[in-house]
Amino acid sequence: MGAAVTIGSFGIGAQIPLQGSDAQTAATHALASAAYRDSPVGAILDANSEWHKSTVKEGKWHKLFRPDLGEAFSRAVQVRMLGGARKPLIQSFGADPQPVVEHCLAATGIRKQRDVKLTLVTLVFGLLFLPGTLLWLGVIQLRRVAAGSDNRRTSAVGTALLVAAGIVAFLVLLKLPFDGVLPNYLRAMAVAPVAGWYLARRICENTAQDLRERWTALLSGGGIGAKIPEAVPQDPGEKTAEELRQNLEKLAAEQQSNVVFYAGPKGILGMGTRWGSWTLAEELIPKNGKEIHDFRAWDVVREIHTQLTLLERGSLKTGFPKPTVKHWVVSPVGEGADEVSRPEGENIVAFQVKPHEIQRICNDQQFGSGNRHYLGVQFTLWDGQLVLTMMVTVTSLHHTLRVEVTGHALGPVHGLFTSKPKAKTKEVSKTVRFWETREIKLPLTDTDEVVRQAVRAPLTWFPPVLDFLGGKLVLPEPFGLRHPWASPPWKNRFMADDAIRAATPVLRAVHAATIKVLDDHGVDTERFTNRSLVLSGGVQDPGPKKADLYDA
Template sequence: MGASVTIGSFGPGAQIPLQGSDGQTAATHALASAAYRDGPVEAILDANNEWHKSKVTDARWKLFRPDLGEAFSRAVQVRMLGGARKPLIQSFGTEPQPVVEHCLAATRIRKQRDIRLTLVTLVFGILFLPGLLLWLGVIQLRRMVAGTENKRTSALGTGLLVGAGILAVLMLFKLPFTGLPAVYLRAVIVAPVIGWFLAKRICESTAQDLRTRWEALLSGGGIGAKIPEAVPQDPTEKAAEDLRQNLEKLTAEQHSNVVFYAGPKGILGMGTRWGSWTLAEELVPQEGREIHDFRAWDIVRKIHDQLTLLERGSLKTGFPKPTVKHWIVSPVGEGADEVARPEGDNIVHYQVKPHEIQRICNDQQFGAGNRHYLGVQFTLWDGQLVLTMMITVTSLLHTLRVEVTGHALGPVHSLFTTKPKAKTKEVSKTVRFWETREIKLPLVGTDEVVRLAVRAPLTWFPPVLDFLGGKLVLPEPFGLRHAWAAQPWRHRFMADDAIRTATPVMRAVHAATIAVLDDHGVDTERFTSRSLILSGTIQDPGPKKADVYDA
């Protein structure tokens, strides 16, 4: 799903359309929906996979704890748009810019809510500060005792709140003094309660708006992400222009042709390597002929042409249109917490220039340096499954080696694909007490209203909120897609798709290789025999951890 902000002329804020690239909207929408979610932030820890684990820092005061949507939006914006951010890993199968735009839109909705909550807090709280502190103390004490597993202690917490309410009512009718102090004292007790009712209405309407957007995204459509702050209204708006440029930079980095190999983690963003098949034989001239000089690039170019024809099968059914692309692969350590994108005259907008790609393919086949791979990528299941077959050609002395490896990136964790559920409670019927019925509860409870009202004045100081309430720490090196991707092997049809891809791709690679060798006077008998052997062994391939060597 792609989205863009048109800056042809200065004007009112644009609404980001939801339409975009075919075949990858489901994963994009699922990740974007996290910006609108409620619930505890710790729930996102369930989405951690084997290689990439996010974490949540401890809260110094739990009343300032962010919910899932608040923490996700804040973490993603800072990580992907921050001025001093580290390089990002590509999000194959998704478009990261719309996800970030939805995080900005969700933050904007919450800020509008927080402005109103701050006004309510100012009028009904700060002006009557003693009463506000008293009620906050009672509610905080109730939260502490309600969290215990001891039912008696939990009941004591509820009783404490009820008792405080009864005491407040008694004080309204009978005070030891009269006059202005008595009026203010009564107001001190009542004003925070009135403010709470107003705050509850504000929070409830905003929660319904956020849940509507959450539901719409997972239903395949929905409301676009409104981010007028990304469209400069006039040439002097530096903040809006910087945001616009950062969004463009994000998209440019997404389309970079440089990827990073992190040992057992595989190619970051493409998933772990699950299979590897190698065709390696000696280059022997045909009888009565000499081998005409050729380079690895000559074979790679022929393989490229052959892979673009994969969708043209003999039967009516076949492959969808694949993405065939030349990749420059840079090695990084398994435990590296950041990557460094190459820079220099041969790099333009994060893209390695074609002539440099050809040089790396021909020359950098041994020893230090980056390597060249030719990749054919299939984005399936509406972006939930990304299959990548990588081909590398090397020639050392008289031996030609053509290696095909399979990488699979599974679906977004199920946490991101769950739709909002109404909050309900099962109670006994009034007359037929042996039967039960469900009643709908408000989306925002008492404790949640207090939490949002307390956080609201600090919305303009995010580092303070991070310090008091904790924050979501994203896994590094970070990419939106691979950070929360599950393994495809638990889904039968996804696993079948991954395994079935290997055979036709490998045979196309071998056919192209043998055709080039034959044209240049190489005896291809050994290569043909080896190709047939590999075709036999690949008949029943199974996924393995090909990058975890038993050594």
């Protein structure tokens, strides 16, 4: 798992270290970078996968109070993954959700520090000189309307209006003919909002640069960790920090659950759709008329497990990665289900089904309703951007033994999450050689952005109010951090090759283990061997298919 919050003693806030040697840092960092982004929130809609689509709900005054992508993403992820009454989560294979949530908390903390400063500036320079603030806001709004017009003359009038307002403010400052409280207040009323706007812009610009540096550092493979002091109790009675620490631990435990959910054509949630299936099913016939020694499905599964753990050992030094071999309990849910339910009871400990219950499901629940047992071998490749899972299920009905191997593939996170920030620039004509152009660098925050952040700042401590006024990001359900924004792996030639190549050694290891168990228990393996050879020949040239979509 990823880094955890250190709570050895009640001290200062913990610095959360980034993952180091894990094989899933690229996907984790890409998802975490969304917390620091200043793009429009609607950009995330382009990253929706075929089956899982997030939406953006607009607020009452969306244009003025709208959140950007980082604000909306951080808020949505924190509520969904750390909320007290949250629904069960889908595991994020190929990524570690805990560091992503920690970065969302860290980004929210940075923005809260900015909003405290903006609120103070608004109170001192805005509220105390409210008439002047309203006049300046009116002028800016008129200019914004004019600038949005296609008529050049109207746009020029808007710019002239702003210049004229500046000249009037300057004259008021210098040319009022009398002294006293009221004239001095009028002078301050004209100047204070401008000074406040300048300070607010500096605050917003510095914060934007800080957020972009963290965004860039994550995608560059380095950067500082997510600093979240509120996750570390400062004293034994600090309830909020203790609850946050427990929620992070619960998140980490649920990520390690051995229960997954099959949602029809959507495949196994979190693992991707089924792209291939190979079935070895033959009648159990004893050798030379002798009796078959009794065995159960679990005996076959146990030998397959042993063989799959040895996949990395080969005759050639090929660098075949070490797989993760795990017993899974697969629970069926509807294709359109908007939530899942994790099993509870005495056979469940920390989201894990106990081994003896897994063995019972493997032997007894092979037909009819109920959960099923699968043995999975999983490869996490491309720094977590590609997750290949081969699932093996063994069933024995009457005199027929059936061993089925299916392939699931989860592709890379959408390119939106791997894009680095671009500087804001503008192309202008050169002063002397006016027929030539040059590119100038613009501030990260323009006037509209400063106003947006300033009006949102006092409401930072009332997130539901901000959601109502500005809107929010609605995450797809059932939710997990990885699969809603996964792209198909088949668009990348090398990823597709990796998925297809992994199927052959897994299939042959499964068949070899199966035939060995059958041979040891007095079963005539001729039919199984012949069928295995046929499947072994066919798997040499497999192609990805939507195996969960039936023609019926």
